Amino acid sequence: MAMLSACQTISKGSADYFALVIVPNCSQAKEIVSLYRLSQGQTRLPIDTILFLDILVSKRGKGIRITTSQWLLHALLYTLRSDREWLSGLKTVVCEDLQLLDAVYEYSVSLFIHETQALPVRFIGLSYCLNDPTDLASWLHVSMQAMFSFRPRDREQSLTVSVAAFIIPHSGARFKAMSKPAYTAITEASRDGNVKLFVLSRSQCQNVAGDLIMQCAIDINTLGFLGQ
Template identity: 30%
Template sequence: MVALLIADEIQLVGGEVAPTYGVVILWTWYVSAQTEIKTRIVTCGVSLANAHDLGEWIGAPSHAIFNFLPSSRPLDMDIHLQSSSIPHPPSLMIAMSKPAYLAIVEYALTKPNIIFVPSRKQCCLTVADLLVHCTVDSNLKCFLNIGEDDLQPCLEHVSDKGLVEYLKDGIGYYHEAMDKQDKHVVEWLFQSGAIQVLVIPRSVVPCPSY
């Protein structure tokens, strides 16, 4: 009796909810095929490198698969891919911190940067890794665009002392479990350009209004 199934965030099929999400979609497709009662399946997701493979997986004909180019966005976006063959997720995150740091330095040293990570816990780990790379380059406060005296009044409103230390170096993190006041301070510092790098989990809803 279902005529239309809209599967949003289809990229999650490759993540932690993959088994459940995949079964829901495939079961809908299977029931439709067996009963010959057509159910239209519409999927939406973020930019994907394998959009056509995913479309074929759910049984969509090639003419019904749309993968929009970066130039279709309101603001043009350049894409640079960094591949890795490390299968262990924690090891992968450690290995990717250096390429992330180098990408910021090469492509956006004077622009705001948002780094998406898999989880809330990974936020602090990634920030710490980025600061290690800054230290190695003897440029610890390269992401801080405000004087420390001007920054201090804002830090007095942050309850997370670990976050305070990170903000002093121009890097912040933002996730759903943070204190509300801490969120406001981090948002304001990032939007105003005082800090240049923000690390957030990909699951954060709503994301800060950058």
């Protein structure tokens, strides 16, 4: 929703309007870019990843600019207040991954809020499930009416947890021993629905899949997990 809101706001504005997306670090920036490009086809807005100070303060024109909290802090600390013309077209600020908030992220956004307090800028904060996000909302000057919170314990469906312990030290033998209870849990929990199975590492995926297929053969389940 934040992506669509930012894209729609900028696409309907003038040629100088832009949205700024703030992420904690460079690795998150790459993931966020791929998500925002999904909305790019509807609006044709240019999406730029800006990881350099001079580009951040000199970039002009309509679009969505994604930067890290560190480079935003550099731009605010090392440019004169008279050189803040690059903020004139700013309309929307999206703070991504607030669950990863650290000192640099907090300081850069706090300073940014102070610098844009005289501008009609909309701040949107996104985070994973938090038990109490009211402090974050207050920090971003978000009213209670505009805050949407889904706590980790709020689930639309009930969740049943069962634990099976194994004392086999070798990982290969342990995964093979786990295939039978895993197969039983899958078949008992959902015969027609989808099931997600998490393994320890990517290298074990093929071996675990082979063990589950072997359990299908032992159970004379010719269709395996293909359904009816």
